[in-house]
Amino acid sequence: MTFPVITVTHGVVGYDGRPVLRDVSLTVTAGEVVAVLGANGSGKSTLIRAALGLVPLAAGTVELFGIPLRRFRQWGRIGYVPQRLGAGGGVPATVREVVASGRLARRGVLRPPGRADREAVDAALRAVGLADRAGDPVATLSGGQQQRTLIARALAGRPELLVLDEPTAGVDAASQEAFAGALHAFVADGGTVLLVAHELGPLRPLISRAVVVHHGGIAHDGAVPEPAGHHAEPDHDHVHPHGPDEPAGLWSS
Amino acid sequence: MELFQYPYMQRALIGALIIGLAAPALGIYLVQRRLALIGDGVGHVALTGVGAGLLLNRSPVLVAVIVATLGAITIELVRARGRTSGDLALALLFYGGIAGGVMLVGLSDATSANLNAYLFGSLTTISPQDLVTIGVLGATILVTMLALRPALFAVCHDEEYARVSGLPVRALNLLLAVATAVTVTIAMRAVGVLLISALMVVPVATAQQVTRGFRGTMTAAMALGLFAAGAGVWVAATADTAPGASVVLLAIASFLVVAVAGAAWRVLRRRAVPAAAPHPEPHEVILG
Numbered sequence: 001m002t003f004p005v006i007t008v009t010h011g012v013v014g015y016d017g018r019p020v021l022r023d024v025s026l027t028v029t030a031g032e033v034v035a036v037l038g039a040n041g042s043g044k045s046t047l048i049r050a051a052l053g054l055v056p057l058a059a060g061t062v063e064l065f066g067i068p069l070r071r072f073r074q075w076g077r078i079g080y081v082p083q084r085l086g087a088g089g090g091v092p093a094t095v096r097e098v099v100a101s102g103r104l105a106r107r108g109v110l111r112p113p114g115r116a117d118r119e120a121v122d123a124a125l126r127a128v129g130l131a132d133r134a135g136d137p138v139a140t141l142s143g144g145q146q147q148r149t150l151i152a153r154a155l156a157g158r159p160e161l162l163v164l165d166e167p168t169a170g171v172d173a174a175s176q177e178a179f180a181g182a183l184h185a186f187v188a189d190g191g192t193v194l195l196v197a198h199e200l201g202p203l204r205p206l207i208s209r210a211v212v213v214h215h216g217g218i219a220h221d222g223a224v225p226e227p228a229g230h231h232a233e234p235d236h237d238h239v240h241p242h243g244p245d246e247p248a249g250l251w252s253s
Numbered sequence: 254m255e256l257f258q259y260p261y262m263q264r265a266l267i268g269a270l271i272i273g274l275a276a277p278a279l280g281i282y283l284v285q286r287r288l289a290l291i292g293d294g295v296g297h298v299a300l301t302g303v304g305a306g307l308l309l310n311r312s313p314v315l316v317a318v319i320v321a322t323l324g325a326i327t328i329e330l331v332r333a334r335g336r337t338s339g340d341l342a343l344a345l346l347f348y349g350g351i352a353g354g355v356m357l358v359g360l361s362d363a364t365s366a367n368l369n370a371y372l373f374g375s376l377t378t379i380s381p382q383d384l385v386t387i388g389v390l391g392a393t394i395l396v397t398m399l400a401l402r403p404a405l406f407a408v409c410h411d412e413e414y415a416r417v418s419g420l421p422v423r424a425l426n427l428l429l430a431v432a433t434a435v436t437v438t439i440a441m442r443a444v445g446v447l448l449i450s451a452l453m454v455v456p457v458a459t460a461q462q463v464t465r466g467f468r469g470t471m472t473a474a475m476a477l478g479l480f481a482a483g484a485g486v487w488v489a490a491t492a493d494t495a496p497g498a499s500v501v502l503l504a505i506a507s508f509l510v511v512a513v514a515g516a517a518w519r520v521l522r523r524r525a526v527p528a529a530a531p532h533p534e535p536h537e538v539i540l541g
Contacts (some may be wrong), residue, residue, distance in 0.1 A: 052417050053416070053417075054413055054416065054417065073419060074419075075417060075418055075419030076419070078417060080413075080414060080417040080418075082411070082413060082414060085411070090284045090285045090286065090287045090289070091281055091284055091285040091457065091461055091467055091470050092461050092464060092465055092466060092467065092470060093406070093410060093466055093467045094465055094466035094467070096466075097406065097466050097467050097468065098410065100403065101403065101406065101407040101410065101411070101414065101415075101418070102418075103403075104403060104404060104407055104415075104418045104420060105417075105418035105419050105420075109401065109403075109404040109420060109421065109425075110400075110401075112400075112403075113403065135465065135466070136465065137465045137466065153414070157418075163417075
């Protein structure tokens, strides 16, 4: 189980001439659960976005499943969980409709959804504990439930690799637990995970390796560092409440 | 009612119904990516095509399709590249389009009545050949928007996710741009350049006040577009009003009715279940 799933070699990324990542190399092999840690603005999100081709590399190379990014086409093997629901959303969409998007990587653009697609969507909704909310508009869900919708969307494609960008940021404790449960099941089935996190919370026991990004370079690659400061206290419960529930109004979608 | 015995009124009705069905089917994707007014911009550009067509003595609708398509592709490329200068570039395109149209129409032998037909629509002058064009292009738009719904939904909902799903994001965006140009050009005959966006956007805005999902919104918006187009032409025929304006005003009236009814229903429901007044945070499910 040492097949490389993601290989970033001497990756350099800059926004408007300002370097964000300088000469970063990272390899994730099959079956690993790698957490990319770092402060805000350290470049940790940029690292995984560059690995997926969402941010262009100024120098260096990326390989996915041993294939150079430019020629990589097997996107069904990857499940991507962005930080939050995309800005698109002028029109209501149900939880099931959003999760069903996760099948497109497997199915392609032209084929209509079939029974296998419906079953995979059902299974993904069950895995994150949202089966009873399938018909509800995503906009009515709490922040944590929206985040679980996004992981269900990624799981629906039955990927081999999950890439998650701050999956637990601003998510209530209960949703973090649900999240950890779904991720645990995915890893137990042999899945590979690369996730970006500010703090690990209940995901901590799952992580097999931690990579700390600092000022655009890799400062640590190995065991999960011990929590420091108030994060280490046993009663620190990592709860990040989100904003008040706004009532549905005439102009809200 | 006897007005509809005349072939020109029948053509007006059929043309309006096709556009009423196709415009919201496309418009829902534009609303979803918060580009509701893009149809308006493409309409302005199409007017330059009309002017060029009148000046060169070619079919104005045909030249407008070509010019609007080029304009829509330009807008899409600006949007995809675009940073802050994007909306300024769009503004230049919009005003350049309408000024170019007015100037070219003025240079040709066309009268101001010709220009008005494109600015505000001229359903009753649709020729049989026009109707065939509207029918074929309208059906193509409708089939494409329905058949590609999962992919177009994904691209409009979350473009980055669509890219990581391996979807041909750029091709789908260009497809939407071209479909916008085609819809605008065929709708130009019905409601006119200045009111095109209304038929793409208002039925969607009305539908999404009561629907829960994307598919439901799309179905309801198409039904509302069909209703507004049919009823608008009927009102125009019986009350002798401008057809384009009647269709759009009926669409907006439906929006107001649904908005008021929806608000009233929510108030009533809240009164009926007083315990639910301050929305509690839904309980989270804890998985073992």
